[in-house]
Amino acid sequence: MSSSPQDATGHQNPINEDDPMLGAADEEDEEVQPGHPLSEDSSDEEEEDEEEERRIREGFIVDEDEDEEPEEEDAGDRKRRKRRKRRHRRAEEEEDLEEDDIALLQENTGADFTHRLTRLRRGRASTSPPPAASSSKRKVVVQSSDEDDLDGDATTHDIANIWDDERGGRADEDEDMDLDDMENFIEYEDEEMDGMGAMDEAEKEQRRRERRRMEKERRKALGNRPELSGIDANAWDEIHQVFGDGSDYAWALEDDNEYDEEIQQQKLDMKYTDVFEPSEIRARMLTEDDDLIRAQDIPERMQLATSSLSLSNVTLTTRYEWKEDDLDDAAPWVLTRLSPAKDREFLQSSGRSHNYLQDLVEAIKFSLRCLFMLEFEVPYIYTYKRDYITYFNPEDMRTKLDLLSQDELWRIYSLGQKYSSFLERRAALDAFYERLGNKDTYFETELRRKLGSVEMVADATEWLGMKYPRPSDKGKAPTELRFHDDVISDQEPALKKHQRPSRVSAYEVSKKSIVAKLAEGFGISSQQIVSNFSSHRMYDVEDPDLNPIAFADQFVDPDPTKAQPPDELLRRARMIIATELGKDPLLRQAIRDAFKTDALISVAPTERGIAKIDEHNQYYNFKYLYNKPIAETLETSQFLNILAAEHEHLVTVSITLHPDAYARFERKLGEAFESSSYSETAKAWNEERSRVVQEALEGHLVPVGVKWVREWLRDEVEDWLSKRCAVELRNRVDVTPYVTPTTQPGDTPSVLAISWGKGDPQKDAITMVFLDEAGRFREHMRIDNLVDEETKDQFRDLIQRRRPDVITIGGFSLNTTKLSQRVKETVGRKPPAEQAQSWGSDPSAPPPEGDLNTPVIYAQDEVARIYQHSKRAEEEFGALSTIARYCVGLARYVQNPLNEYAALGSDITAISFDEDCQQLLPHEKLLFALERVLVDLTNKVGVDINRAITDSYYQRLLPLICGLGPRKAQTLVKKIAAIGGTVINREAFIKSSLLTTKIFLNSAGFLRIVNDTTPMVKHSKNRQLEDTELSDPLDNTRIHPEDYELARKMATDALELDEEDIHDEHPSHVVSTIMRDEDNERKLNELNLDDFAVSLFETNQDKKRYTLFDIRREILKPFGELRKPYRLPASWDVLTMLTGETPRTLRTGLIVSVLIIRTLRRGDKGGAVAVRLNSGIEGIVEKGYLADTLDVEVEELFPKGRTIPAVVFHVEMVPETDSFWVRLSARQSDVAQGDSQYRRVRPDEHWDHSQHERDMDVQNRKKRAEANQTRRVIKHPNFHNFNSAQAEAYLDKQQRGDVVIRPSSKGQDHLAVTWKVDDKLYQHIDVTEPNADITGQSLGNRFFVEGGKEYSDLDELIVNHVQAIARRVEDLMAHEKFKAGPEDELHLFLKNFVKANPSKSAYGFTLNRRKPGHFNLCFLANKNSAVQNWPVRVAPEAYYLFDAPAPGVPELCDAFKVRHLNESQNKALGGGITPYPGRTPARTPGHVTPGHASVRHPARTPNPYGGQPPHPSSTPYNGAPTYGAPPPNQYGYQTPGYPPARTPAHPGTQPLPAGMNPQRAAMLQSSGGWGANNSGGWGS
Secondary structure: OOOOOEOOOOOEOOOOOOOHHHOOOOOOOOOOOOOOOOOOOHHHHHHHHHHHHHHHHOOOOOOHHHHOOOOOOOHHHHHHHHHHHHHOOOHHHOEOOOHHHHHHHHHHHOOOOHHHHHHHHHHOOOOOOOOOOOOOOOEOOOOOOHHHHHOOOOOOOOHHHOOOHHHOOHHHHHHHHHHHHHHHHHHHHHHHHHOOOOOOHHHHHHHHHHHHHHHHHHHHHHHHOHHHOOOOHHHHHHHHHHHOOOHHHOHHHHHHHHHHHHHHHHHHHOOHHHOOOHHHHHHOOOOHHHHHHHHOOOOHHHHEOOOOOOOOOOOEOOOOOOOHHHHHHHHHHHHOOOOHHHHHHHHOOOOOOHHHHHHHHHHHHHHHHHHHOOOOOHHHHHHHOHHHHEOOOOOOOOOOOEOOOHHHHHHHHHHHHHHHHHHHHHHHHHHHHHHHOOOOHHHHHHHHHHOOOHHHHHHHHHHHHHHOOOOOOOOOOOOOOOOOOOOOOOOHHHHHOOOOOOOOOHHHHHHOOOHHHHHHOOOOOHHHHHHHHHOOOOOOOOOOOOOHHHHHHOOOOOOOOOOOOHHHHHHHHHHHHHHHHHHOHHHHHHHHHHHHHHEEEEEEEOHHHHHHOOOOOHHHHHOOEOOEEHHHHOOOOHHHHHHHHHHOOOEEEEEEEOHHHHHHHHHHHHHHHOOOOOOHHHHHHHHHHHHHHHHHHHHHHHHHHHHHHHHHHHHHHHHHHHHHHHHHHHHHHOEOOOOOOOOOOOOOOOEEEEEOOOOOOOOOOEEEEEEOOOOOEEEEEEEOOOOOHHHHHHHHHHHHHHOOOEEEEEOOOOOHHHHHHHHHHHHOOOOOOOOOOOOOOOOOOOOOOOOOOOOEEEOOOHHHHHHOOOHHHHHHOOOOOHHHHHHHHHHHHHHOHHHHHHOOHHHHHHOOOOOOOHHHOOHHHHHHHHHHHHHHHHHHHOEEHHHHHHOOOHHHHHHHOOOOOHHHHHHHHHHHHHOOOOOOOOHHHHHOOOOOHHHHHHHHHHEEOOOOOOOOOOOHHHOOOOHHHOOOHHHHOOOOHHHHHHHHHHHHHHHOOOHHHHOOOOOOHHHHHHHHOOOHHHHHHOOOHHHHHHHHHHHHOOOOHHHHHHHHHHHHOOOOOOOEOOOOOOHHHHHHHHHOOOOOOOOOOOEEEEEEEEEOOOHHHOOOEEEEEOOOOEEEEOHHHOOOOOOOOHHHHOOOOOEEEEEEEEEEEEHHHOEEEEEEEOOHHHHHOOOHHHHOOOOOOOEOHHHHHHHHHHHHHHHHHHHHOOOOOOOOOOEOOOOHHHHHHHHOOOOEOOEEEEEOOOOOOEEEEEEEEEOOEEEEEEEEOOOOOOOOOOOOOOEEEOOOOEEOOHHHHHHHHHHHHHHHHHHHHOOOOEOOOOHHHHHHHHHHHHHHOOOOOEEEEEEOOOOOOEEEEEEEOOOOOOOEEEEEEEOOOOEEEOOEEEOOHHHHHHHHHHHHHHHHHHHHOOOOOOOOOOOOOOOOOOOOOOOOOOOOOOOOOOOHHHOOOOOHHHOOOOOOOOOOOOOOOOOOOOOOOOOOOOOOOOOOOOOOOOOEOHHHHHHHHHOOOOOOOOOOOOOO
16 A cells, blocks of 8 residues: 555645544554664555555554563553553544445455444444444444453543543544554655754654654644644644643642542442442342342241341341151150140040040151251141141041141241251250260260250250360360350450450369268269159169268368368268259259249339339239249230339249149159168268258259249240230231122222321311222322212212222221211112121112112221331322322222231231230241231232232232242242243243242242133144143142142043043143033032042052142132131221220220210200210210209200210210210219229239238338328428429429429438439538427528538528529539530540540540539540549539639639649659549649638628629739639628620620520620630640
8 A cells, every 4th residue: 555645745634534544443552662663665664554454454453562562561550551541532433434434445455344344343332323324423443352341431531631642542543553654754754854864773763753752642632622723733843842741740640540540440349238228238138148048949938037027137047957867856846845735635645636646746747847858838738738737547538637737837837946956956065075075974875865955955065064174275265055046145256355264163173172072972973863863763872881070071181271170071062962963954954844834923013113003003913923823824915014014123023933843843852862771870961962952952953943934934925925916917817808799709899998087177188099900099089078069979970980899988087987978878878777797788689779889888997007108108109198098008908908918018017916915025026927827828819920020019929928038029020020021831930940949849839820711722733832831720720730630630530531532632621621611510529539539549658638629629719719708897996996995995984084065955865965085986974974963954064165074884886877976974973983993903813912911001101101291381482392302303394503492301400402403413402400490380590501601591591502503513514615415425525536636635524423513524634544534523612623622614724734734743753643543632742722721701691693703813814823712802702703704706695505594694694604715625
């Protein structure tokens, strides 16, 4: 290629921007390597052109400098430079080549670039469409690589980089190509013009490189700065000489470049955990645990140790790998703990089902195998393996007995989890025993085989550790066993870092001494004693020849200094044996069993409880509970209330063993220990042995039993209460949608929900929401009333257009009943009173003309009340009002109660299922119980999988399907959506990899795929669709895929067909045929399913009796409704919903306040009074119940608007007519009796009457003493007959500095003055009155306070003592150095300040809450020292830092600084340590605080608020500070005046401190109070 970019005149032509040769994808700037000068021969130029053509044919251009880059260049720099160039490429340069350019390339190179350029464009990151062919922008040849793809985003060019040769973008590379083509010609002309032809080749090459570099920079600048276009080369050279090439400022860009690289790298490495909050990640189920749950082929709920409804607190469980041998031991273990009913019916020989005990064991064993080995969930087992948990005997097919219920299967699952923990711990114990390396016969033969609980394993571990203590290295903790269900506190890892103190028990010390030999003299070891106790007497006791004292005397140390008396040695020997008996696992289990059956519970009130728990308190029932058997508390919530009262410090709980049971246990253990000889020596030794037994029981065994039975009882009662809540939930949700005369059970009705809110005609509109049969929101309307004809017509039009199947009404007040009446009148529904069940739905009666025939009902609104304020409602119906969302919740509940409860998630615990005790349950345990009910019922109903994909509300049922959960359901929905959003048949779950194997087996039968039952003709000769692409009628039934063949066989037999007749059809064609057969029920009932079940059992050992009957039912009615009919709310439910009243709040005999609203004058109610309760329900007081006499003027005695007390004696409720009202009595004789007997809590039968009477007697005596106490009467506005608590309660609402004078408990010659220092802080001042009046009716004239100060009357004491102190307290609290709040906050503030300012120290003041009226001065000298506290006492005349007075806050601050300075100097000179922690002694050696010699003049003490300001010489601002000297004034020891007011830092009135008396604040403001800056900052 010989064309030149220059013309004949030697002037350079403008660069052709459309030249494709300018676009190159090279990664490095072009540079000619030294030592290889360009040849001046034109042949070399031609060769270079051919080489360039070859490179273009290959689709990219490689610069020469890239191949010839110096090897010594750092690889990191090259990589970094490449990254920078990619980052700064411009996206607009990656455009298409014009057709003319492509043609030119093809003409010159002979290569076809059409497809090649298209293929190479895949490196572009831009998603913009390609430009038109006529575009003037050029297309760029891009080298496609992985590295380019990863870094495709282009960033904007920085104008500062125009001189940077290494940071050029695509324009640099394009220009390099252009310069490559022109370089020889340009250089030749330059050499001729400059007269450099005589230069050697090296100098020429250097010059060429310089020229090329300058040309590139010029082009680069022109490209980045369009305004510079038109500048010729000479002008550009001048600019370059003046301003340079920009390299002088390259250093300023290096840091930015590195920072940009770091940012880019951080973006590449960023994860969603770096962006979202952990709580948000957990809520979206994106944690690693969530991913693990999704991945494992295990049902989700089986992987969780918490409820799947609780998404915020996910805890995975470690599943123990069960073996077949474990099932043999687990089944009896579970059976004994299953339920008391099973114990009575099967385990006891007199039980009616005792003969089927072995069948029950096998059923439990099968259930455990399915749950923990095959990993099937409970609904699957109960639905598809029910034959294995019922009695089945081929020879006795008439006997039908359910061995296990569905609730018992859940109980087996819970017990199986506990047994898994036991197996895991037992395996860990075995490993621990192996590591000990000791052979223990007793452990292997007795203990190991009798371990049956987690508690016994823990006991055995402790026993082994006691018997074989392992010597641990110094500083290392002893070996500990950890299990997956251990509860570990957050602080435990931190505590492990510290070295544990060595702790050696008395047993260990005695065991290593000679006393152990003495213990052997008891004639039998502790292990042999336990063996005798556990079974028949196996070991005899050998008595020593000497009595115990003489025998012990032999072991006395001969050294008198170390010798212990024989009694002490004998005591230690008894302790050894008692400890070993108390630690023995078998004895501990025996005492636990004794407590489990014979424990007694007693409760005693504390001092606080005696006063607080009265007859109306809920805890009064057990206030004096005494020796109540534990068996009577298992099915009540009483024990949980006892624990709650104990937590509130109202009662103390004691658990004891029944005296008879204790005696039996003690006697049995004594018999296992005592000798059978009758000698005097044997008797003496038996007495010692009985002491051992007593010590083992009282010191070890009984405490173990008490601790265990307390937790066991709590767990049992919580299980009972949670089950009770679950039963209530089942009653509410195990119902069909509302059934109308025109719908079938299970069909979803269309619902119009109406609510008037609170029923206020002035504020609340009537809101209506309509949902269609599919649950979709269709219409929303609001009207003002149903009285005007216009609004009535709107309402009728809505009903006629939408034709709802049912109208449901709800609200928050009793005015809702008026709305219900209006609605019924409008739709023409006026049901007779006797139709209570349907409330107006009388299908048999023909509707009157114009009747819209729509039932009107009330609906439970507990779910709707939660839904209206939920985040879910806001997301679904953000445009609707709150009351409209409430209507949506009402309508959804009527359509599907199960779906509405399931949609609540963890909020379901907010609904009350047990009014009294639900709050006592742990949240997670209640969630578990409620979740299991929802799981059972959801699988009972099934879920339409294709509807769940498209309906987000209905989709909330999917996680409750057996095997699934929130995470697996979420994944399933995404997978189905990815394949088109529809599942054709159940086979697709496996063949499309939607579900894993175990999840499919668990869930397949409960996932419904709705299809038609059209004939499934598919001949083998013309198959266009595979079986997996066709729907199967069995997929629309509860029949499990593993039983499809049985269903097809049953259908074939019912139709009396042969296999040849259906050979060419779809396998389920016969099922479709029998479903459409009009006589299918008769044909299927003719089949003998019992014989079929026996045949299957004899052939394959399969139990399929229940399964066959279920298959027949499903063929007749696929997914037929199994729930109970919809249950309308009861009368009390409606009344509670509208008013909040319950049977407890309106029971007969209670006295309530009622408001008279009118007097009835006509009819049979003439003379009666209509009233209204606070809850809104109306009542009537008939004339005979108004007064004790009949001749009363009703309107005069009972005017309208008056509130009177009345007694409830009947509640009338007729929901059919929307009538709710109360009958009451206002007779004085009825009201005077009170209602205490109705409100009083009934005491328990096990009541300690004697203790109750004693406590009541003490209380009555205290009350009489208080009543008989002489009450002082002092005529003073601040005097009150209060005690300290009452005074504090009175001052709590007063302002700081307010005073109460009250009697003193120290006697008649004392008074107490209480004043408010701060919120919840009060100072009590003891005042002595030496000449007090004994009768307490008058005052003396001398009052002494602590410190010897004397005052003549109470006013003087208040003004000159209390208020003087209060002023100083206010002044110090207003100072900038004062820090409100606890002392710890000030310490933290000082530490943070010094940490931020290491060169400074800091100090501050805070209130001393232990000594009200005092302060603490806290200071921190430096960051390495500790915070020190110095006390500051406030007196009327001054502040006292220790004993040094300071008249004002500035003087106090200066006194502290001087004292601290002297203290620091003394320490530097070798002084001692401050004797008081954090304090400086009163008199520092070598320094005496001045001011002690000041003379006080005990003259009169005038009002301190009238004092003169201090003399200037007394202030610390004119000279040396006078810390202790009070300012001179004309009075005696008047409270020193405040320093002159100063101008605050910011002009203006300072704000009033919170809680300060306004008058006192005004005085402080005028005297330079809290607004004055008296010292520097915190760090001064």
